[in-house]
Amino acid sequence: MPPAIFIVDDDPSVRKSLERLLRASGYKTQAFASAEDFLACRPCQNPKEPACLVLDVRMPGISGINLQQELVKAGVILPIVFISGHGNIPMSVQAMKNGAVDFLPKPFAEEELLAAVEQALTKAARLQKETVEKAEIRRRVKTLTPREYEVFRWVITGMLNKEIAAELKVTEKTIKVHRARVMQKMKAASIADLVRLAEKIGIRSPLR
Amino acid sequence: MSKKKALPRAERLTVDEFFQSLPVPVFLLNENRRVEKMTPAAAAIFSGFSTAAGGDECTFGRVVNCIHSLDDPRGCGQTPSCEECPVRATILEIYATGQPCRQKEVKLTLGPDGHDCYLVISAELLALPSGCKILLHFEDITARKKAEEKLALTKDILDRAQKVARVGSWNLDLATNIMLWTDETYRIFGLQPGTPVNYDRFLQKIHPGDREYVERKWRAALAGKPYEIEHRIIVNGQVKWVREKAEVETDKRGNPLRAIGTVQDITVYKQQETDKARLQRELLHVSRVTAMGELTAALAHELNQPLMAIMGNVQAAQRFLTPATHGQDPDYEEIREILADVVEDSKRAAETIRKIRVYLKKSLHKPAPLDLNTAIREILPLIRSNAVIKNISLKIELAPDLPPVKGDRVQLQQVIVNLVLNGFEAMTGEGEKELTIRTAGDGKTVAVSAIDTGTGIAVDNPEDLFRPFFTTKNAGMGMGLAVSKSIIEAHGGSLKVENNRGGPGAAFSFILPVYEGD
Secondary structure, eight states: OOOEEEEEOSOHHHHHHHHHHHHHTTOEEEEESSHHHHHHOTGGGSOSSOEEEEEESOOSSSOHHHHHHHHHHHTOOOOEEEEESSOOHHHHHHHHHTTOSEEEESSOOHHHHHHHHHHHHHHHHHHHHHHHHHHHHHHHHHTSOHHHHHHHHHHTTTOOHHHHHHHHTSOHHHHHHHHHHHHHHTTOSSHHHHHHHHHHTTOOOTTO | OHHHHHTTOGGGOOHHHHHHTOSSOEEEEOTTSOEEEEOHHHHHHHHHHHHOOSSHHHHHHHHHHGGGGTTOTTTTSSSSOGGGOHHHHHHHHHHHHOOOEEEEEEEEEETTTTEEEEEEEEEEEEEETTEEEEEEEEEEOHHHHHHHHHHHHHHHHHHHHHHHHTEEEEEEETTTTEEEEOHHHHHHHTOOTTOOBOHHHHHHHBOHHHHHHHHHHHHHHHTTOOEEEEEEEEETTEEEEEEEEEEEEEOTTSOEEEEEEEEEEOHHHHHHHHHHHHHHHHHHHHHHHHHHHHHHHHHHHHHHHHHHHHHHHHHHHHHHHOHHHHTSOOOHHHHHHHHHHHHHHHHHHHHHHHHHHHHHHHHHOOOEEEOHHHHHHHHHHHHHHHHHHHTOEEEEEOOTTOOOEEEOHHHHHHHHHHHHHHHHHHOOSSSOOEEEEEEEEOSSEEEEEEEOOSSOOOOSOGGGGGSTTOOOSSSOOSOHHHHHHHHHHHTTOEEEEEEOTTSSSEEEEEEEEBOOOO
């Protein structure tokens, strides 16, 4: 299945030509005449494969910039390549700040578009991979008992079992048992591994 | 009558007869400070005292009365204290020192109302066989003093008022060529008050560029025309602006006798005017640039859309035609569609450009019957302020009864401003800087010229000047003359340039056909 590229542009000629160009370059495309149309397409906002959005800035109704804001708010992972009939600097700065991959002034050469699209797809792949990874880590954390979770948070501080035992007012042996269970459930090979997993989903030690 | 007869026999006149015939108030005092004799005029003072009740004359008499009683501690009863009375002190001093007293002016404050009274006292010591006598002469100068004070006050008020208003006044005696200036006039012209002045001195202070203008107006004023002008003067190397008004007084036969005028310092006002004009000019420029920017943005958007579509389509077609892409025959049907779309988008772009040209033509050209003299007068403030800044004298020679032309006022004004500013910029070096704006009509056409005294045209082909982006200046786009030429040609006229015959500088002029009704 080739990667999907969504195109949103109110100008039918431009829409058609961009679709053709991207199809000729081996991508699967889906075009929309307005931001509203795109928002109505639920599956487009949660693609199974890496995908990206080629988005016109100026459109009647919801503008490209506003659509970008909406998507960021909704947590949609869809890197955006902006295209503009006449872009101004403040507009492009705003777009880039909100995480756009590129901002192309029309008319642009195919190399520019294809390079931007490739970059966007790479970013999409990376973001998707991270999302899957995080979901897996969270799933593992959910298998921990409350006591194990507490010990987990103390272990990632780098403290010794003896010290954690004193902190939690239990025996060192108890801590040792809990720690082994945490390592097993989190599928961590070492303390360093455990710390990396915790950082990925933003679990903090009680000391910080 | 008998006295009159006796007068020629002066040698036989007795001292007493002589004394009695003196027409001024004189007292003869003896060594005991008692009045021995007095002239009739002196007696009149006392009688005035005895008969009149109050008044300056009477007061004078009362004071003089104290001569009889210089030892009386009550004195004359008129001054607050005899210790401070200058009349008393003067007389006592003469007795004490024997020194004569000549024309001594004293001031007295008299009466319960404390009014001022002025006397001039003269006294002479006479050593006569009968003893040491004193001749005492009084003169009451209160009335003269009061008049002088009033005059000084009036002058002070006038000077202050003139200073506040920045208006000075002057008076010129045409027979003697002597001018009288008020302090403010001196201040405006930067001269020390009291410096002798005449018309020529005044003329020297005038800015060289305005001298001829002022002289012409002055001659007209002497011939009975109103004199109300604004011109520049040079004060300590600085240019100042003044407004002048004058009236010429004539004798019964109409010959001018003298002139009275006012002069107002309007430098600040002129500066504000200049600043205002500059701001307006800048604002105009900014709004024009903004409008251009908006137009360009809209134009860019309208053209970029079809261009984008064309580019994408063509590049897609190129890819479809590369067999390596799919390893199969190109989809000719798709390519045919692409080419049809490219044709459509090209038409769309061409249409956009055509629409803009129509829009520009419609919005910028609003022809109407137009008097070019009026159009020039409207932009004169702008031009004048520019000339002031660049120190260029401006001559305006507008033909009377100029027939109207048909055209767009703003566009033609823009052309004139362009030509004038062009002339200004040609006069950056030394030498006399003068620009003449002239209109002329020959019945069929109307001509407007801007004639400078600058460097002249140094290019081989003057027509080059009117090509877009041609410029000899460091700053400038080279659009001014090109745009001016297209505007004039759109009005059915022509624009040309030639170097001035037998003189420095060049003349830019355009001619337009006379409007003869639609």
